[in-house]
Every structure is written in C-alpha cells, then in structure tokens.
Amino acid sequence: MQANEPILKVKGLKQYFRTGGGFTVRAVDGVDFEIYPGETYGLVGESGSGKSTIGRSLIRLYDPTAGKIEFSGVDISGKMSRADTSKLRTEMQMIFQDPMACLNPRKKVGEIIGQGLDIHHLCKNHAEREERVAQMLEKVGLAPEHADRYPHQFSGGQRQRVGIARALIMGPKLVIADECISALDVSIQAQVVNLMKDLQAQTGTTYLFIAHDLSMVKYISNRIGVLHLGHLLETGTTEEIFENPIHPYTKSLLSAIPRPNPRVEKTRVALTYDYKVEGVDYNKGVSHHVGGHHHVLATDEEYARWSAQP
C-alpha cells in the first residue's frame, strides 16, 4: 500500500517461556511482519495464539528469545542503549485491555496522563504540563476538569479514553492496542473505535490493533495478520483476508464471526478447524506469496490444496 519504509520490521521473532518441570512454552515461534507508518495492522487469533505476547515483546515488556525487531530504523531486539530505551519508551505506547486494571486507582487522572511527560522531562514547567494534559483530555472527548478525578469516578468507556490519552500524550509513532475494546459495551466499543480512527487521522499514528473480534478488526485495520499457536498463518490487506482467505484456520475464524442477523445466524454453522486432524505442521510451512500483500504460511502441497478450494 505504502511505498515508504516500514516503521516496524519484525523478523523471526521468537518468545519462549520456561515453565516449571523443564517445559518451554513457545508462545511466539518465528513471526515475520512489517507495519508501515500511518496504517493500522490488526493481529487476530484465539487466546493463547501469542498475539498479546507479540505486543509485549515489541514494547520490550519481555526480552525476545530470538529474532530481530527494527523500530524506525533502530534495532530494539537485543540489548539496548539507554538512549534507545528512552526513545522506545516514548515513541511506542500501549493501550491495555482492562482500563480499570491499568490505571492506578490512587492517582488522579491528570497525574496518570502526565506521568510519562514527567518521567521523560518533556515539559519545561508545570503550566505547560497542565496544558498538554488538558488538551489531550479534550482530544479524547473528556473535559479538562476531569483531570482532578480518580479513575473509579469514570465509566468504562471514559476510563478507556483515559488509557488512550495516556498513550497518545507522548506523541508516539506506534501505539499497541492490546484488546483495548473487548472489555467495553457494544455501543461504547463503537465510540472508542471511532475515537481511535479520528485520532489517527489527526496525528498520523500507527496502530497495532490486537483483538479477537474480527468484525471490529475489519472496521479499523488496513492489514490483518492471523495468528495461531505462535505462528503467523496468513497476512494481507483486510480485503484480501476477508474476500479470499486461503488458510483453513482463517476460514474457520471468518465463519465464526457472529452476525447480528437472525435469519443468517440461525442457520450458520461455524467451520471447525483442528490442525492435528488436518495434519498441518506450522513448522514445516513456508511463506507463500498469494498476491499483493497477501502471504500464507503453508507447505507447497498444502498451498496447492488450499488455494484450489473455493
């Protein structure tokens, strides 16, 4: 879509966790993708597919086991210098799922939003900080007076707006939104998604939108990556994924989206997909280029078989 350089390049990212008893959980097992400036990349997959882990590895809440992450030209996968860390901490921000759990209940909203500015000494004086917080609150649809309130005095949707304000006040290049609407009500979800779209139009921020709700992902994303068991199975533009899904897992995900239409929904049967039954080994697959931005992880034989199916 864009001809310019990707803002984020992820190559062969692996994130393993050692658990007790000598087991290793391969949460993310060799994932490649790129995100271009100003776009929204949606990562979808069921729980346990590693989508949140990817988000957390990117922002270095975890230390990646292997692989290379390049963020606006700087390698952020290995040991980082103090300057790089500081750059990462300001230019990449995260919005979390549960706005009640991620806002400190003892701090006023103004302090929560302004904390990043304080830590990185981005404001010359107190007045400037107050002003930036007030501006940010207005941008996300709250009133500047709200800065003196505590998180529990807000409704769920408003709290999520605070979470968004906290992320965006740093002027980030990339915002990782980890299931940021799944804890909200339907009508509020729509409000938050619209807000995120508006803010993106204003600031040109890039989003990595992590979610399991494909219908919302379709609304907000330019490109989508489908994850399962730590592997990126299929990636492409939203149209490519929705119109021409190749991988059986993507097909089953698409077939499982609930439609708010009783006549369709009553007769809909979700496709089942079991990689064991299908005999798919993700480790054997290689990336096949379908066309445009569309890539599928498959062996040659699988690719021929899947793409032949309607």
Added chain:
Amino acid sequence: MEQKTREKVMEIRDLSITFKTMAGMVHAIRGVDIDLYRGETLAIVGESGSGKSVTMKAAMGILAKNSTVDSGTIYYTYHHDDGSPKTVDILKLKKRELRRHINGKRIAMIFQDPMTSLDPTMQIGKQIIEGMLWHKRATKAEAWEKAVKLLDEVGIPDPDKRMKNYPHQLSGGMRQRVVIAIALACDPDLLICDEPTTALDVTIQAKILELIQNIQKERGLSVIYITHDLGVVAKVADYVDVMYAGKIVEKGTIDEVFYDPRHPYTWGLLSAMPDLDTADERLYTIPGSPPNLLYEVSGDAFAPRNQFALNIDKRLEPPMFQVSDTHYASTWLLDERAPKVEMPPELATRIQRMEKGEVQHAGE
C-alpha cells in the same frame, strides 16, 4: 409454535430492586416484566448497568446483601418428581428452601468467567458431583459415573482422565464446558446463561452456543441468555427483551426486534454492531452513556441520548405500547399523537439487506 400448549416457566411482574450503596440508593431495576415459556429461549439484551444480570440474580435468589426488593413477584413453575406442577414466588421463599429445592437443582446458572465460577483448589470431577450428592442424594459412584457422561456430553475428550484435572489445567473453552456440565448435573429445567461466551474466543464461542442449543433441544430446557452481543442473540434466541436503565424498553420475537425495531435504543444498538457487509468508514454510536441510577429518572431514561426525543419524554415515562401480540415497545414515538418518526435510513437499508441475505441464503 402452538400458542395453547405453551406452559409458563417463569413470570416476573413489576420487579423493582434498589441497592443501598455508599453514594445513596441505586434504583437498578424499575418495574420489569418477563415471561418465559417451557422449552423456549429468551435473550435479555442491554449495556452493562442496565440491570439484566440483577434481574436474573433475583430470579435465582442470589441478590447481593445490600439490595432490597421494593415490589414485584417472580413466579416459577416446576414439576415435582411425580409430575404435579407447583408454582412458587421465589422472592417469598426462605433462603433454605430456595437452596434445597430451586438453586442448582431446578434453575442452574452459567456465569461469564469460568475461572471465577470454578473452585481452583478442587478437581473438576468433585465439583461436578457436589450438586448431585447434595440435591439428588446420589451415591458417590453413581454421581461419578454420571459426571463422566456429562463431560462426554459437553464435548470434553477423555472424560475419565479429565475428572481428576484441576481447572487451571484446562483451556478457557474447556472450563466453560465444565461449568455447563456442573449446571446440568442435577437435570435443571431452567438454565440462565449470564454472558456465557463473552470471556471466550469467537471460534469457541460458536461451539459453546451450539452445545447449549443442542443440550436445550435434547432435554427440552428453557434458557435465558443475558448478553450484550447481538450476534449471540441472533443465533440462539426465540424472544428478545431489550433492557435499558432498569426497564425493558422493547420486547418481541427475534424477527420483530431485529427486522422491525420500534424503540430508538434498539435502533442504536442494531446500528452500532459492526457489520461485515458494509464498508462504512465510521461506526454508528449512541451518544453519551447510560444514566446514573443513583438519581431519580424523570420521564424516559433514554431521552437524553435520543435524537428523536419528544418533549413529553422529559416529563412522563412512556408506557408499553403494543405493536403486535408479541411485540411491545416503551417509547412515546408509538403514541398516536406522536409525529411520525422513521428509523434512521442507514438502519433501514441495513435491515433490508439483512432480509435479502435470507433470500440469498434460501436460494443456495
């Protein structure tokens, strides 16, 4: 559906519930009427805080301690083992009677998050047989055997081995299946599902709903779903009650509510659902947020968020207007003196498309 053979399982009339909180009295439920017939599925839809869960907790007799029931009755009809029917008012029963005869035995509930409704320190087998030992006075061996069957019924592979697992050893979908098995253990005739799939993935969500539907068909259960997900409603429900700020604002059969909605709130809810078939850039949103029920609501609670609000909405609460035998909506727009207001054109085209979707489907 033959009208004559329908037997009422639950009849809630004029239920009002108040919570006493630090901030004051919260009028969470403000006069709710609900009817449920045997073998049918009712979905109660609404945003969080609309009172849908509280209503069903009242029906289970498990309201929080700081609540008072101001008025209303909840009649529940069940059959004794010999087949003779009995009707009780759940709100008048003593806690002891409720626990012995109703909860878990005849009305079972499935909660949203399986991890919080299962005991993490207890093997799942034990948790399933607990109710049977207590309510059915089954022996341990019988109960165990039945529990294995139940696990098999809810689609858990290797049920024998799974009996000794702890909840943390199972995935989210499997856990919810265990919760369903526990709910079914005492052969209830009414199942209340409180957001049964919200905590689950879409792929698993569809399977759990299909599972509940199959079990419902096999056992002839009546099911009440509490949900905010219209996709879930579309899939499972026969009847829909739309709740807003502690009141039911629209009720009807699923087709009536989805294809001929009359209340502006229902319009908003339907329009706010992301729809795969449109390429709209923006989602429709209902402006504002639900009212704080700490304060007395005067007039129509939805009026401040309603672009079609009339002057009377601010003063008088609308009664339930009848649209058809089964379809009711509480909005002054249906009054004969009201100006004629059509649903938003975007929604109208969407409903047209939805109905067309059926035609295409039938033609396949």
